[in-house]
Amino acid sequence: MADQIEKVYEEAIKTRLLPGVSLIAGDKDGNIIYSKSFGRLSSKEDRDLPFTEDTVCAIASMTKLMTAVASLRAVEEKLLDLDTDTRPLLPEMGKYGIITGFDDDKGEGTFVPDSTPITLRMLLSHTSGHEYDWLHPLLGKWRASRNEIPYGGPTVEHKAVLPLTFKPGTGFAYGLGNDWAGKLIEVTSGLSLEDYMHSRIWKPLGIENDISFWPNTKESMRDRRADMSTLDANEQPPAVDGSFFDLSFGTKDCLGGGGLHASGKAYFTFLSAVMRRDPKLLTPESYTELFRPQLDEQCEQVLNDYIAQSPTHTNFLSHRIPASIRKTWSFAGLIAKEGQEGRFAKGTTFWAGVANTVWFIDHETGICGSTLCQLIPPLHPPILELHAQFQRQIFEEVRKR
Structure with a gap:
């Protein structure tokens, strides 16, 4: 398994399709199945630092899962x-x-x-x-x-x-x-979203020094931030410095839909806790509500039509799940109502962030995983395909066991 994962990501680093990335996957018992990082945290020549599980990234819409958990706590x-x-x-x-x-x-x-x-x-x-x-x-x-x-x-x-x-x-x-x-x-x-999440989520999980809406104000995070990189106008490598790109477009508020910055290790700690339904965060009833499909038949049909509405919608929302697989939505994210052979089981939950960051929770198989990097264009298909291959390798490894 490790050799196959490393082969595809090392090739992406070699061709400069991807400057750097951190991958982590684990099982329902909290064990790490795979954890490795590749490449550099910046495309700048004068910042030759390795990308690691402690590298801090803007996670964009991966924030939504944490906001959903915070909302249910409220x-x-x-x-x-x-x-x-x-x-x-x-x-x-x-x-x-x-x-x-x-x-x-x-x-x-x-x-x-x-x-x-x-x-x-x-x-x-x-x-x-x-x-x-x-x-x-x-x-x-x-x-x-x-x-x-x-x-x-x-x-x-x-x-x-x-x-x-x-x-x-x-x-x-x-x-x-x-x-x-x-x-x-x-x-x-009466609290900022930063302070509310800090007390209810981050501190109980021990990740309070590795996640924030305001990483530049945190001495523990500031020097570990990855720089954004970008491909050329034709969306082709090599990736070059794109640190001019601000995912929050100048916000001064905590954005519950996309404003967090986190290390790969910190986000995976949270993701794993959610998959395992850790009582430090929510009650069993709240976890049931978090993962329960929320759409009635009419809204579910609109979702599936919406995903197929245009190539942009399909790319942003489908997670490279075949159109033949019906989809619905939970507070946590997108749900595949059927499994995909060799990749995930029925009921798997997904979501992503615009800078090509992705997470999944396969409840039936008992695995979850996250990939963090910092690259635009948003949700670039070749990068999403790499992440899908990572998911396939983890899924197949666990199924063999």
């Missing part, structure tokens, strides 16, 4: 409720109503007012009507008409106060629900 503490309307706590949310069109001549959007309750359950399952503005053409035009950039601005409100794209609870769109969920935790707990 529900346990009776700070929040999954099915209560959250609009009174977040009065700016959804204030524009639903965008239905855009008049290019006037440079104006058309809207339908909407006051449908938006619940925490909807926010965590992407059924709230929110969608990332860079994924939806009408939202892109609306942003441009206001001289704003997609996902721009320093606060959650700047990024997430957008027109809705459908009536809450009736569809699926990948969007800013977890950012709003993080803001709900802050409003109801």
Whole structure:
């Protein structure tokens, strides 16, 4: 197993498709099955340091799983409720109503007012009507008409106060629900999301020195940060320095949808704890809710249609799972309703981060794994295929046992 994994990643490092990466996988008993890092943490010539399991990366949307866990902890503490309307706590949310069109001549959007309750359950399952503005053409035009950039601005409100794209609870769109969920935790707990996660998740797991929304303020993390790298305009190697690219687009808020920085070891410690349903984090009932499919039949069909909507949607959301495999959604992430031969079993949960970081939890097989690197373009297919091969090798090794 190790030889096959190392062969594909060493070739990627050699061709400079990938500057550096850290891989970790483990089983349901907390044992490490495989752990190895490759390459360098930077494409800069004057920063020739190895990429290790302690290298700190921007994990982008891999933050969403942690925000979901924090949200369920807040529900346990009776700070929040999954099915209560959250609009009174977040009065700016959804204030524009639903965008239905855009008049290019006037440079104006058309809207339908909407006051449908938006619940925490909807926010965590992407059924709230929110969608990332860079994924939806009408939202892109609306942003441009206001001289704003997609996902721009320093606060959650700047990024997430957008027109809705459908009536809450009736569809699926990948969007800013977890950012709003993080803001709900802050409003109801009186703590920053950083401090809430620190006390409820990071410190109990012993990873508090290896994960943060603000790594540059942490002496223990600052010098271990990987630099972003980028491929050329044709998305071809060699990778070069891309440290100019800011995944948070200038935020000053904790972004529950994508703002965390973590080492590979720290994130895997969290991932493994979640797979094993560690009682330090949540109750058994909350773990059941975390992994339970949240979509009704209508919303599940919208999800599958949404993934097939365009090559961009397929690349960002399918995790290289065949279209023939039906998918649904949990608070944790994407669920494959059937297994894929040689790669994962039925019910496996997945998600990723824009800089080509990926995690999976295969509940039936009893394995989980994460891969951390720092490369754009986002979710680049050749890199995702490397990570899928890593998953296959771990899956086959455990099945042999």
